[in-house]
Amino acid sequence: MLDFSDPQIWWFLTRASAIVAWVLLTVTALWGILLKTRILRGADNPDWLKVTHRYISGLAMTMVAVHIVTLLLDDYIDFGWADVLIPFATSFEPLPVALGVIAFWLLVAIQVTALLAKWLPEAFWKAVHLSSYGVLLLVALHSGLVGTDVGTPWYTAVSLVLITTATLAVVIRFIIAGREKPAPRKTPATVAAPQGDAIRAMPASNFTARVVDRVDSGSGLALITLTPVDKNLELEWEAGAHLTLHLGNGLERQYSLAGDPAEQDSLLIGVKNTGGPGGGSTWVHENLHVGDEILCDFPRNHFPLKPARRYQFIASGIGITPLRSMLYALPASREWTLLYIARSAKDMLFAEELVELYGERVSLWATGDRGSRPDLASLIDPAAEVYACGSAAVLDELERIVPARRLHLERFEPKVRVSGRVGQAFSVLAATSGVSVAVNPGETVVGALAKSGVVLPVSCNRGVCGTCEVRVLEGQPEHLDSVMSDADKDELGIMYPCVSRSLSAELTLEV
Numbered sequence: 082m083l084d085f086s087d088p089q090i091w092w093f094l095t096r097a098s099a100i101v102a103w104v105l106l107t108v109t110a111l112w113g114i115l116l117k118t119r120i121l122r123g124a125d126n127p128d129w130l131k132v133t134h135r136y137i138s139g140l141a142m143t144m145v146a147v148h149i150v151t152l153l154l155d156d157y158i159d160f161g162w163a164d165v166l167i168p169f170a171t172s173f174e175p176l177p178v179a180l181g182v183i184a185f186w187l188l189v190a191i192q193v194t195a196l197l198a199k200w201l202p203e204a205f206w207k208a209v210h211l212s213s214y215g216v217l218l219l220v221a222l223h224s225g226l227v228g229t230d231v232g233t234p235w236y237t238a239v240s241l242v243l244i245t246t247a248t249l250a251v252v253i254r255f256i257i258a259g260r261e262k263p264a265p266r267k268t269p270a271t272v273a274a275p276q277g278d279a280i281r282a283m284p285a286s287n288f289t290a291r292v293v294d295r296v297d298s299g300s301g302l303a304l305i306t307l308t309p310v311d312k313n314l315e316l317e318w319e320a321g322a323h324l325t326l327h328l329g330n331g332l333e334r335q336y337s338l339a340g341d342p343a344e345q346d347s348l349l350i351g352v353k354n355t356g357g358p359g360g361g362s363t364w365v366h367e368n369l370h371v372g373d374e375i376l377c378d379f380p381r382n383h384f385p386l387k388p389a390r391r392y393q394f395i396a397s398g399i400g401i402t403p404l405r406s407m408l409y410a411l412p413a414s415r416e417w418t419l420l421y422i423a424r425s426a427k428d429m430l431f432a433e434e435l436v437e438l439y440g441e442r443v444s445l446w447a448t449g450d451r452g453s454r455p456d457l458a459s460l461i462d463p464a465a466e467v468y469a470c471g472s473a474a475v476l477d478e479l480e481r482i483v484p485a486r487r488l489h490l491e492r493f494e495p496k497v498r499v500s501g502r503v504g505q506a507f508s509v510l511a512a513t514s515g516v517s518v519a520v521n522p523g524e525t526v527v528g529a530l531a532k533s534g535v536v537l538p539v540s541c542n543r544g545v546c547g548t549c550e551v552r553v554l555e556g557q558p559e560h561l562d563s564v565m566s567d568a569d570k571d572e573l574g575i576m577y578p579c580v581s582r583s584l585s586a587e588l589t590l591e592v
């Protein structure tokens with residue numbers, strides 16, 4: 082029990098909080114490095130690991146605050162606020178104390194920029210985050226020069242362990258940084274935009290892939306496995322990601338990755354020959370065979386798997402593809418079920434494999450045999466996060482019956498969304514380029530910016546693929562796309578300007 086009448090209590094607490102803060106700072110730096118180097122990512126969901134990183138950092142910050150407050154409460158040194166917050170304000174051990182004060186302010190900067198990361202330029206907050214290694218050095222010097230317990234065997238042992246751990250962590254971090262692949266090679270891939278105006282897609286980050294396997298199943302379904310032609314190319318993608326193919330007929334088409342994210346070089350896609358307008362899937366079926374090469378954009382992910390205790394996956398037809406990669410990525414401890422709806426058993430990709438691997442967790446529903454679609458309202462798990470992909474009819478019904486906060490959808494076709502501000506113009510400020518443009522009724526943000534020389538990368542131009550994603554710095558976008566939920570976009574501070582507009586008179590975008 083702590084005895085607060087003991088005059089030594091604050092001195093004891095200030096020492097204890099200091100050592101705990103030092104341990105936590107070392108652990109969180111190490112945790113961040115393990116995340117960065119992907120050593121932990123294979124074991125669990127990356128989002129869960131990032132949350133833990135933030136939690137440990139917050140705890141370390143709390144311990145630093147306890148250290149400062151208890152220093153102020155202790156009578157032995159008689160510190161005032163200025164002494165603990167302004168470097169060199171104190172006459173007691175000015176240099177060692179100043180090192181601690183500087184470390185504190187750096188920590189505040191790291192925490193604040195991490196919290197505001199989605200509104201800040203990525204390069205800026207990452208640079209601030211990098212200063213956490215400087216914090217570790219300052220803390221080590223501060224503790225070694227001014228700590229009451231310096232010289233005692235236990236303190237020496239703890240200090241040596243922490244300093245050695247931090248040093249090893251920093252060395253690993255910089256060795257890994259040195260090995261990281263250079264910026265992806267960019268191959269000019271200028272493709273005419275389908276809307277027929279002057280906009281042309283910018284050269285995208287892309288690579289050439291070769292078809293290494295193709296399996297055609299019933300009902301016009303083809304499973305195609307691609308791999309980069311350049312064996313040194315390191316791809317990075319997570320469950321839910323998709324691949325954009327630049328087809329030989331000038332079209333671009335997006336296909337969800339269905340394989341195991343642990344095998345980053347193996348890009349498995351499922352393509353259903355719809356014979357629909359545009360002919361993208363028909364082109365793939367007729368032209369992509371084993372040994373053929375095709376230009377692809379680097380995988381993107383607008384359908385990420387977020388951490389949750391329980392999941393309900395609902396696939397309809399070809400919508401099984403991103404969900405299959407999610408099943409690979411799920412930690413074994415998670416509870417989940419999969420409902421797979423298709424017209425018939427032969428329209429179900431991977432059905433046998435899924436049942437064999439996961440047994441009763443998987444329910445197959447062939448509408449042709451059963452006569453109708455399942456009654457989704459009676460099947461929804463009220464405690465699960467629902468992830469669904471596939472036909473518009475199924476996804477539309479889920480939007481009606483599942484609360485938006487726990488529903489995660491990926492659409493292949495855009496949802497019909499009508500602007501609530503038809504006929505109204507607004508202005509867009511491209512903050513990076515310093516260009517301001519008026520977006521007139523009937524014009525898109527992408528089109529208006531292109532006229533002023535600010536050309537955004539686009540692919541589908543229908544608000545489905547996510548290629549045109551931009552960060553919103555100010556203003557309120559009117560989301561008219563079908564990429565992730567509007568709440569998720571607002572939380573991330575992003576929009577898709579090929580179709581989305583503005584609810585405010587002006588939008589400021591980071592372009």
Ligand code: FES
Pocket residue numbers: 538539540541542543544545546547548549550562564577578579580
């Ligand atoms: S270009 Fe596809 S979402 Fe905008």
